[in-house]
Amino acid sequence: MASRLSLLVLLLVVAAASATLTSTAAQLQYGYYNTTCPGVEDLVREELLAMFAADMTLPAGLLRLHFHDCFGAGCDATLLLKSHNGTAQRDADPNSTVRGYEAIEAVKAKVEAACPLVVSCADLLAMAARDAVNFTQGPAYQVETGRRDGNVSRKEDAERFLPPADGNVTVLTQYFAAQNLSAKDMIVLSAAHTIGAAHCPSFSKRLYNSSGAGDQDPAMDPAYAKNLTAACPPGNVASVQPLDPVSPNRFDLDFYKSVANGTALLGSDAALLEDSLSFAYVQLMTNDSYLDTFFADFAASMINMGRIGVRTGADGEIRDTCAIYVD
Structure with missing residues (x-):
């Protein structure tokens, strides 16, 4: 509540x-x-x-x-x-x-x-x-x-x-709506995880305490989960794993393919299969012929995200150094 x-x-x-x-x-x-x-x-x-x-x-x-x-x-x-x-x-x-x-x-x-x-x-x-x-x-x-x-x-x-990294679609949609972004923006921008990696604590709950009873997330592919437990034993906070296990340095549709086959790393990404709208988009994007569509959608959603709470005109400043101390 x-x-x-x-x-x-x-x-x-x-x-x-x-x-x-x-x-x-x-x-x-x-x-x-x-x-x-x-x-x-x-x-x-x-x-x-x-x-x-x-x-x-x-x-x-x-x-x-x-x-x-x-x-x-x-x-x-x-x-x-x-x-x-x-x-x-x-x-x-x-x-x-x-x-x-x-x-x-x-x-x-x-x-x-x-x-x-x-x-x-x-x-x-x-x-x-x-x-x-x-x-x-x-x-x-x-x-x-x-x-x-x-x-x-x-x-x-x-x-x-x-x-949150473990939020379900309802939670994620609410967080995005709070920023004036749509459910589609959420689904599309989730695919930023087609590149990069995450530290073990971001997904360890899925491996060792998914429902609070010391269990593993049943949505995870068993072989994939086994590899993750070997790489991220309990208490490991330093190691990282690729968000997209297939092509972590290439911006493509492999993220959605990973979600579809149970090898999504984060709970929030795996949750895209639990909602009818996001499920339909994920399934569509497992087809390489829709790459251009995804690219157009991602570009549009990035533009939308880039408008969140912007300061323009006389509101704000231009700093000569970005990382200054403010206290």
């Missing part, structure tokens, strides 16, 4: 601000920096491509970084802010394994050298996520820009608004 109540409060709070969110999102535009910092998106892409070539795990990290920033308190780069007393968003448990901060800082330094105090850290996060998807053979799409950076970062925002 308490969790239902908290979700209801979450929905009501964000619904009250929805008109404002829609208004500010409308101020974003494609090519916002064409005059004030020409070529900045190419500069960002070139810098990131060199980093990606050196670290194939970085694209997934930057995609997740953008997601966690947007859901935490809006797409305003407040996830990048630091706190001396452990009260910033990046100090929250859901963000404990988020990475890519240094890459954004390095790109920001290059951008500042070209165009001082023009391009926001929030826009760099959106560009980096876009380039991460495309580098891993995902869709090429444009991003709206014109965001400004926030200067308040609260740990409780991340703890309150980030969807």
